[in-house]
Amino acid sequence: MENRNIVLIDDHVIVRNGLKELIEKLGPYSVTAQFDSGNAFLDALPIQPKPDLVIVDLNMPGMSGFELVEKIKNSENEQVILILTLDSDEQTIIRLFRNGVRGFLKKNCSAESLKSALDSIMATGYYHNEFLALSLRLDTQAAKPSERDQILMQLTPREREFLKWVCHEEEYAYKQIAEQMQVSERTVDGYRETIFDKFAIKSKTGLVLFVLKHQLFDEL
Amino acid sequence: MENRNIVLIDDHVIVRNGLKELIEKLGPYSVTAQFDSGNAFLDALPIQPKPDLVIVDLNMPGMSGFELVEKIKNSENEQVILILTLDSDEQTIIRLFRNGVRGFLKKNCSAESLKSALDSIMATGYYHNEFLALSLRLDTQAAKPSERDQILMQLTPREREFLKWVCHEEEYAYKQIAEQMQVSERTVDGYRETIFDKFAIKSKTGLVLFVLKHQLFDEL
DNA sequence: AATAACCCGGGGATTTTTCCCGTGCCCGTT
DNA sequence: AACGGGCACGGGAAAAATCCCCGGGTTATT
Numbered sequence: 001m002e003n004r005n006i007v008l009i010d011d012h013v014i015v016r017n018g019l020k021e022l023i024e025k026l027g028p029y030s031v032t033a034q035f036d037s038g039n040a041f042l043d044a045l046p047i048q049p050k051p052d053l054v055i056v057d058l059n060m061p062g063m064s065g066f067e068l069v070e071k072i073k074n075s076e077n078e079q080v081i082l083i084l085t086l087d088s089d090e091q092t093i094i095r096l097f098r099n100g101v102r103g104f105l106k107k108n109c110s111a112e113s114l115k116s117a118l119d120s121i122m123a124t125g126y127y128h129n130e131f132l133a134l135s136l137r138l139d140t141q142a143a144k145p146s147e148r149d150q151i152l153m154q155l156t157p158r159e160r161e162f163l164k165w166v167c168h169e170e171e172y173a174y175k176q177i178a179e180q181m182q183v184s185e186r187t188v189d190g191y192r193e194t195i196f197d198k199f200a201i202k203s204k205t206g207l208v209l210f211v212l213k214h215q216l217f218d219e220l
Numbered sequence: 221m222e223n224r225n226i227v228l229i230d231d232h233v234i235v236r237n238g239l240k241e242l243i244e245k246l247g248p249y250s251v252t253a254q255f256d257s258g259n260a261f262l263d264a265l266p267i268q269p270k271p272d273l274v275i276v277d278l279n280m281p282g283m284s285g286f287e288l289v290e291k292i293k294n295s296e297n298e299q300v301i302l303i304l305t306l307d308s309d310e311q312t313i314i315r316l317f318r319n320g321v322r323g324f325l326k327k328n329c330s331a332e333s334l335k336s337a338l339d340s341i342m343a344t345g346y347y348h349n350e351f352l353a354l355s356l357r358l359d360t361q362a363a364k365p366s367e368r369d370q371i372l373m374q375l376t377p378r379e380r381e382f383l384k385w386v387c388h389e390e391e392y393a394y395k396q397i398a399e400q401m402q403v404s405e406r407t408v409d410g411y412r413e414t415i416f417d418k419f420a421i422k423s424k425t426g427l428v429l430f431v432l433k434h435q436l437f438d439e440l
Numbered sequence: 441a442a443t444a445a446c447c448c449g450g451g452g453a454t455t456t457t458t459c460c461c462g463t464g465c466c467c468g469t470t
Numbered sequence: 471a472a473c474g475g476g477c478a479c480g481g482g483a484a485a486a487a488t489c490c491c492c493g494g495g496t497t498a499t500t
Binding site for chain 4: 156157158159183184185186187189190191194203
């Protein structure tokens with residue numbers, strides 16, 4: 001098999017050099033170009049031959065790896081991308097994957113992991129590890145019933161009803177919610193306050209974000 | 221390495237036998253049990269040793285593979301599952317994966333694909349191919365692209381950025397958003413106003429609901 | 441040159457939200 | 471009988487959000 005061309009994008013030259021040495025020892029791979037920023041890569045896109053794989057550091061100053069992936073996706077120039085990351089939350093990983101990323105690897109992974117990632121991407125186009133699988137399952141309500149239940153447990157019936165009104169399409173003000181719930185504004189004030197305290201929320205906007213983020217709405 | 225125990229669930233005995241022969245030729249795998257329905261497998265669950273892998277046909281009379289996966293997931297008895305399918309829509313695949321399925325394979329796949337699927341699942345726990353990748357990407361984009369795109373078209377770049385800040389976890393006040401965007405509060409006032417007008421929104425709360433309802437956040 | 445669309449910003453007013461202070465009732469537990 | 475939690479209610483005040491007024495600039499299109 002011919003040598004595969006790999007491009008590295010990372011702001012640290014030390015990391016790039018370390019990776020290059022490691023990668024070229026692992027198999028028929030050649031690191032043919034390195035860039036210290038997403039912009040540098042994008043600038044070079046039209047003039048360089050398309051690599052077989054682009055390895056992107058997620059945490060870079062200026063344009064983050066995430067932004068870079070989005071820009072590549074929106075360009076006409078599809079790339080096979082492997083993400084290098086220290087640790088990242090599930091949401092980011094899911095979004096990256098949906099933007100066409102082919103795999104994720106922790107920066108502190110073993111050489112064996114790196115090798116299997118490279119081999120897998122070259123063979124099947126993708127590298128799939130528990131990192132991603134876990135994230136995807138966390139993405140759905142079904143995966144985190146415990147967290148949701150734990151939140152719901154801490155809500156009294158009136159507080160749940162209050163939250164339902166807060167997230168109502170009609171965008172009720174507290175005064176109107178008070179009317180709907182047949183209590184005084186001051187009482188509604190109380191519901192808000194206790195929920196703020198319980199979950200470290202600071203604003204009505206935060207309440208909406210909280211409910212939707214934890215997908216509580218259907219349970220209220 | 222020891223032989224891996226594989227269980228087949230498919231309503232066609234011919235398919236099962238063909239698979240068994242093929243699988244046992246491909247590597248250190250033994251098909252230790254076969255079932256012609258999901259129910260038969262569920263009945264046997266408590267009494268048989270847990271297999272290393274369960275291969276499930278998606279299209280079965282009676283209980284479908286999908287139902288079976290859900291039941292397994294809701295039982296206490298987790299299984300490593302590979303799905304065999306003729307062709308299936310993206311939604312089903314996504315749901316299956318989120319229910320813990322480790323891989324998908326077309327029924328008419330090559331022996332090489334089957335082998336790499338088995339090897340990959342045994343090695344990393346997952347098998348990942350373009351089949352799934354495509355589905356996941358379709359999941360977000362095909363959801364309601366027309367409606368969402370139509371909304372996005374009506375937003376200027378600054379308005380999108382503004383919306384991103386409005387829905388930020390930190391619950392920024394407009395004053396803080398103005399700081400982040402490097403403009404005056406009055407300018408932010410303008411972004412809000414125009415968005416309110418465009419989409420008949422009445423409050424900051426409404427903005428959050430709007431963004432999340434139409435799943436705009438990832439696109440901003 | 442005119443028009444439109446986007447971007448930017450100051451002053452001021454009203455409403456809403458947020459946060460204090462307090463009160464009391466009911467109910468189940470201890 | 472005392473206690474805590476949930477529920478309900480009130481006054482007042484600071485902060486934020488909302489809604490007006492008004493002006494300016496750039497850029498692309500016509």
